[in-house]
Amino acid sequence: MTSDLHAAVREWLAHDPDPNAAAELAACTDTDLADRFAAPLTFGTAGLRGPLRAGPNGMNLAVVLRATWAVATVLSRRGLGDDHVVVGYDARHRSAEFGRACAEVFAAQGFPVLLMFAPVPTPVVAFTVRHTGAAAGVQITASHNPASDNGYKVYFPGGLQIIPPVDAEIEAAIATAPPADEIPRSPVAVSGAEQIRAYVERAAGVRRATGSVRIALTPMHGVGGEYALDALALAGFADVHVVAAQFAPDPDFPTVAFPNPEEPGATDALLALAADVGADIAVALDPDADRCAIGVPTEAGWRMLSGDETGWLLGDYLLSQGDASTAVVASTVVSSRMLASIAASYGARHVETLTGFKWLARADSDVPGTLVYAYEEAIGHCVDPAAVRDKDGISAAVLACDLVAALRAEGRSVPDALDELARRHGVHTTTAVTRRVQSPSAAAEVMVSLRSEPPTRLAGFSVDVSDLAERTDALVFTGGDDTTSVRMVVRPSGTEPKLKCYLEVRCTGELAAARERAARVQSALADDVRSLV
Structure with missing residues (x-):
C-alpha cells in the first residue's frame, strides 16, 4: 500500500460513522483498497448507485450522509429550504438504515421531512413528491441491480428526476461537505400511510374497461408485491396468483441470477405459474417496482413481450x-x-x-x-x-x-x-447487440472510428448517418426501400463498459410475408453490426 493510499484510508476511517468499516477495510487487498479510494462514487443524473462497501467509491453510511448534506445545500441555494422533502427506501441491504440517516440530515438542515414508515416502491416516492408539492424526494434503491448494490435516487419539484446542471451542482457540493461524522442529524418520526394509500388508489384508477382476468404476478423478491395486489384488487382484479418463492421481499434475490425481468431465465417461474393456473396475463415487476414486464399466452406457449x-x-x-x-x-x-x-x-x-x-x-x-x-x-x-x-x-x-x-x-x-x-403500421422487429469493452475509453474509441468511417450499407441497404453529438454520444443509421426500412442506434453505455447497438426493422405488406422478411433482414442487420463493432 502506498503512503498516499494509507493516508486516505486512515482519514476515511477517522470520520466514518460505521463501526464495521475498519474491519472491512482491514480485510481488503491493496488492489481492492485502491479501487475503493480511486475516486468518489459519481453523482449522475439519477443520483448514486454502486456496491455496498466502505470507502468513497461505494454505497455506505458516510456517502449517504454527505450526499444528503449536499442535496440539502443545493435546495437551500435554490430557495427551497423551507419546503418539505420525502424520503423512501426499498428492502435492499441497509436501505432502511440509509433512508433514516438521509431523513435525519434533512431534518437537521431545517427541512420538514416525510419519512416513509415501511419499504416502498420507487414510484410511491415520485408520486408523493408531486402529490404533496415537496421540494425534493430521495429513494434509497438500486432498482434491478445485483444484491450487492444499493443507490440513492433524487427527485426535484414535480417528482421529476434531476437533470444537468443540478447533478453537477450536487456533486460539487458533495466535494465541499463536512466529514460524515460531523454532519448534524435530528430524529424524524415516520409517516406516509396517507400518501401510500393515495398512490395505490391512483394506480388502481388507471382502469378504463370492466371485467376481470386471471393474473400471474411476481415482484421478483422486491417491494412491489403487496402494493400491486392492493392496486389490482381496487381496480377489480381479484383473481391474482403469485410466485410464492419470489413474493416476500428478500435483499439476496435467491431464486434469480439477476433481479431483472429482462434477463434470460428471470421470468421462468412466472411463466410456469401462468401456464399452470391458466392465466390471461403474466406480470413481472423489478425489485423497486418502477419497471414492468408482461407475458402473454400464444399458440406456441407463453412468452414475455418486449x-x-x-x-x-x-x-x-x-x-x-x-x-x-x-x-x-x-x-x-x-x-x-x-x-x-x-x-x-x-x-x-x-x-x-x-x-x-x-x-x-x-x-x-x-x-x-x-x-x-x-x-x-x-x-x-x-x-x-x-x-x-x-x-x-x-x-x-x-x-x-x-x-x-x-x-x-x-x-x-x-x-x-x-x-x-x-x-396498420407495418411489422416492426427490434433487438439489441451489445459489445463488452475493456473500459469506457475503449467504447469511446469505437465511436470515434464509426464517426470517421461510418458504414454506408447495412443488411444490404444504403444507410445515412445522423450524429447526435450535440445532444448525446450516439449515432443513428437509417436506410431502406419502399417496403423495408432498417435503423440502428449506437451509443456507449452510461453505466457499464459496453457499446450498445439498438436495431429495428420495419416491413410492410401481407402480414406473414412481412414478418418473414423482417426476421431475415434483422438477422442480416445483426450480423453486420457484430462485424462492425
Whole structure:
C-alpha cells in the first residue's frame, strides 16, 4: 500500500460513522483498497448507485450522509429550504438504515421531512413528491441491480428526476461537505400511510374497461408485491396468483441470477405459474417496482413481450380512449418508431427524447399538448404522467391487465392486437447487440472510428448517418426501400463498459410475408453490426 493510499484510508476511517468499516477495510487487498479510494462514487443524473462497501467509491453510511448534506445545500441555494422533502427506501441491504440517516440530515438542515414508515416502491416516492408539492424526494434503491448494490435516487419539484446542471451542482457540493461524522442529524418520526394509500388508489384508477382476468404476478423478491395486489384488487382484479418463492421481499434475490425481468431465465417461474393456473396475463415487476414486464399466452406457449411491444399496446390503448388531439406521447431515441406512427394515426403528437425518464418525463415541456404516455424499451412505462412523472410498474401493470380485459370482452387477445398494429403500421422487429469493452475509453474509441468511417450499407441497404453529438454520444443509421426500412442506434453505455447497438426493422405488406422478411433482414442487420463493432 502506498503512503498516499494509507493516508486516505486512515482519514476515511477517522470520520466514518460505521463501526464495521475498519474491519472491512482491514480485510481488503491493496488492489481492492485502491479501487475503493480511486475516486468518489459519481453523482449522475439519477443520483448514486454502486456496491455496498466502505470507502468513497461505494454505497455506505458516510456517502449517504454527505450526499444528503449536499442535496440539502443545493435546495437551500435554490430557495427551497423551507419546503418539505420525502424520503423512501426499498428492502435492499441497509436501505432502511440509509433512508433514516438521509431523513435525519434533512431534518437537521431545517427541512420538514416525510419519512416513509415501511419499504416502498420507487414510484410511491415520485408520486408523493408531486402529490404533496415537496421540494425534493430521495429513494434509497438500486432498482434491478445485483444484491450487492444499493443507490440513492433524487427527485426535484414535480417528482421529476434531476437533470444537468443540478447533478453537477450536487456533486460539487458533495466535494465541499463536512466529514460524515460531523454532519448534524435530528430524529424524524415516520409517516406516509396517507400518501401510500393515495398512490395505490391512483394506480388502481388507471382502469378504463370492466371485467376481470386471471393474473400471474411476481415482484421478483422486491417491494412491489403487496402494493400491486392492493392496486389490482381496487381496480377489480381479484383473481391474482403469485410466485410464492419470489413474493416476500428478500435483499439476496435467491431464486434469480439477476433481479431483472429482462434477463434470460428471470421470468421462468412466472411463466410456469401462468401456464399452470391458466392465466390471461403474466406480470413481472423489478425489485423497486418502477419497471414492468408482461407475458402473454400464444399458440406456441407463453412468452414475455418486449418493452417495445408493451409500449405499442399501451400507447395505442390510451390514445384510443377519446380525443387525442392534445395528447403527447413519448419514447426514446433507442426505442421503436412504431409509437410515432400510432400517434400520427390518432392525430396526437409524438416526441422523441434522449434515453432515460429524466427526459421522457419532460417530453411535453416545449410542445403543445399534455403528456399522456411515455415508455422506454427497457420495460419502463409511464401511464399516468399527471400522477407519476417517472416509470411506474404498478400502474402499468393495472393498465396492462385492463387492456387484456378489454380485448377479451371483444373476443380478442394480445397477439391479435399486435397483429392489428402490424397491419396498420407495418411489422416492426427490434433487438439489441451489445459489445463488452475493456473500459469506457475503449467504447469511446469505437465511436470515434464509426464517426470517421461510418458504414454506408447495412443488411444490404444504403444507410445515412445522423450524429447526435450535440445532444448525446450516439449515432443513428437509417436506410431502406419502399417496403423495408432498417435503423440502428449506437451509443456507449452510461453505466457499464459496453457499446450498445439498438436495431429495428420495419416491413410492410401481407402480414406473414412481412414478418418473414423482417426476421431475415434483422438477422442480416445483426450480423453486420457484430462485424462492425
